[in-house]
Amino acid sequence: MRKITIAIDGYSSTGKSTVARQLADWLDYVYVDSGAMYRAVTLYALRKGFISEEKFDRNALVEALPGIALEFRKNKNGKAEIYLNNENVEEHIRTLEVSEFVSPIATVPEVRRKLVKLQHAMGEGKGVVMDGRDIGTVVFPNAELKIFMNASAEVRANRRYIELRDRGADISYEEVLDNVNERDHIDTHREDSPLRKATDAIEIDNTETNIEDQFHTILQLAKDRI
Numbered sequence: 001m002r003k004i005t006i007a008i009d010g011y012s013s014t015g016k017s018t019v020a021r022q023l024a025d026w027l028d029y030v031y032v033d034s035g036a037m038y039r040a041v042t043l044y045a046l047r048k049g050f051i052s053e054e055k056f057d058r059n060a061l062v063e064a065l066p067g068i069a070l071e072f073r074k075n076k077n078g079k080a081e082i083y084l085n086n087e088n089v090e091e092h093i094r095t096l097e098v099s100e101f102v103s104p105i106a107t108v109p110e111v112r113r114k115l116v117k118l119q120h121a122m123g124e125g126k127g128v129v130m131d132g133r134d135i136g137t138v139v140f141p142n143a144e145l146k147i148f149m150n151a152s153a154e155v156r157a158n159r160r161y162i163e164l165r166d167r168g169a170d171i172s173y174e175e176v177l178d179n180v181n182e183r184d185h186i187d188t189h190r191e192d193s194p195l196r197k198a199t200d201a202i203e204i205d206n207t208e209t210n211i212e213d214q215f216h217t218i219l220q221l222a223k224d225r226i
């Protein structure tokens with residue numbers, strides 16, 4: 001069976017990573033959560049004080065980029081987790097604080113260039129499912145299957161709110177909704193690699209469907225191309 005590249009893009013909290021992970025498991029493909037990479041760079045920038053509510057020192061971040069090493073390693077359950085300079089930061093990158101600063105960080109062309117290069121290396125020559133914002137448009141424009149996921153902002157914010165609350169975060173639904181809307185705005189309006197549907201992507205809206213039904217639809221689309 002030939003191995004294909006599957007690109008899954010879309011707005012925040014549309015369930016991209018859930019579907020992408022399931023597909024990769026089912027097809028025995030590599031799964032790459034490109035958002036985790038932007039989040040890890042953001043965590044680094046926050047820890048170094050390059051970005052805060054008051055300031056964003058882009059030059060300092062760009063200069064520090066060669067010192068940022070990112071990789072995914074599988075945990076004992078086979079789930080890929082992200083490492084920043086050899087530290088497992090999987091939990092640290094999922095906070096609302098990182099979510100608040102990640103979109104400005106993702107506007108920086110030097111950051112994008114570094115991460116796209118890594119993403120190419122991770123997906124090269126093998127079956128890969130990668131999810132993000134620019135996978136079908138910039139990272140793998142020749143992907144055999146491109147999916148663009150969407151859902152209403154309220155449904156997406158509610159899903160993310162439940163996820164964060166279950167992990168013990170002290171936040172309100174309104175804070176999460178604001179964050180989802182703000183990230184979508186920055187992601188769709190930035191100059192470098194804005195979030196948009198590739199012309200040959202298949203759009204899937206899951207405002208009213210559950211992730212399980214959606215998984216089977218996308219799996220069938222993948223099988224049709226293998």
Ligand code: C5P
Nearest residue numbers: 034035036038102103106132133134183
């Ligand atoms: O997918 P996730 O919500 O974790 O992504 C976090 C943020 O990283 C996005 O809101 C976006 O700003 C950025 N991102 C990006 N390009 C990608 C993946 C994520 O700009 N391919």
